[in-house]
Amino acid sequence: xxxxxxxxxxxxxxxxxxxxxxxxxxxxxxxxxxxxxxxxxxxxxxxxxxxxxxxxxxxxxxxxxxxxxxxxxxxxxxxxxxxxxxxxxxxxxxxxxxxxxxxxxxxxxxxxxxxxxxxxxxxxxxxxxxxxxxxxxxxxxxxxxxxxxxxxxxxxxxxxxxxxxxxxxxxxxxxxxxxxxxxxxxxxxx
Numbered sequence: 001x002x003x004x005x006x007x008x009x010x011x012x013x014x015x016x017x018x019x020x021x022x023x024x025x026x027x028x029x030x031x032x033x034x035x036x037x038x039x040x041x042x043x044x045x046x047x048x049x050x051x052x053x054x055x056x057x058x059x060x061x062x063x064x065x066x067x068x069x070x071x072x073x074x075x076x077x078x079x080x081x082x083x084x085x086x087x088x089x090x091x092x093x094x095x096x097x098x099x100x101x102x103x104x105x106x107x108x109x110x111x112x113x114x115x116x117x118x119x120x121x122x123x124x125x126x127x128x129x130x131x132x133x134x135x136x137x138x139x140x141x142x143x144x145x146x147x148x149x150x151x152x153x154x155x156x157x158x159x160x161x162x163x164x165x166x167x168x169x170x171x172x173x174x175x176x177x178x179x180x181x182x183x184x185x186x187x188x189x190x
Contacts, residue, residue: 021140022115022125025147029108034059034170037106040163041066056106057173064107065175072176075103079189083178090180093188100129102152102160105136 029035035058043050054068066073074081075095082091100112116126125138136152151161 020125021123021145021147022138024145025138025140026108026110028167028169029058031169034173035167036170036173037167038165039066039106040165041068041102041160042162043160044158046157056103057170058107059173061108064103065173066103067176073103074175083183088183089186090183091186091188094190098131100132100134102136102150102162105152106150106162106164 037056037058039054039056041050041052041054052068052070054066057065057067059065062078063076065075070084070086072083072085074083078094078097080091080093080095082093083089084091098112100109105113112129112131113127114130116128123140123142125140126135127137128135132154134152134154136150138147139149139151140146141148146167147164149161149163151159153159
């Protein structure tokens with residue numbers, strides 16, 4: 001019921017032009033609930049490409065989980081834990097404060113984004129990340145105003161995009177359990 005109410009409020013605000021799709025998206029993320037998005041992840045780097053589909057859980061600020069069939073990535077503050085079910089490895093790594101990934105952007109981190117001047121009512125909102133020399137865009141569904149896609153252009157032959165198939169507010173999230181003894185541990189935190 002709460003989800004229907006949120007979508008209803010979202011639609012009314014868009015109809016009256018009071019809230020842009022981008023502002024509404026960030027507002028939805030900052031309401032204190034857990035957000036689950038079913039996503040398709042696509043990365044192209046030179047002649048190689050990678051695709052994955054899974055669930056993205058936004059649990060809190062700098063705290064999210066991407067869960068697919070082949071791997072699970074857990075980000076909490078600066079610690080990244082990647083559980084690879086195909087290679088039976090758990091990799092611990094850290095991320096630097098100034099690093100920014102497309103999943104960080106999807107989770108609501110916008111402090112490094114510089115939005116380009118466009119109409120607030122536009123279904124596409126372009127941005128730059130000046131300190132990394134990246135560019136990208138948010139794309140929203142024209143009828144519902146819901147987020148549809150995020151694109152990040154890293155370099156001439158390197159880009160990443162996420163298509164959001166669904167978005168939903170949840171009351172809680174239970175982290176899946178796994179037997180750590182079955183995995184090789186690789187610690188890259190230095």
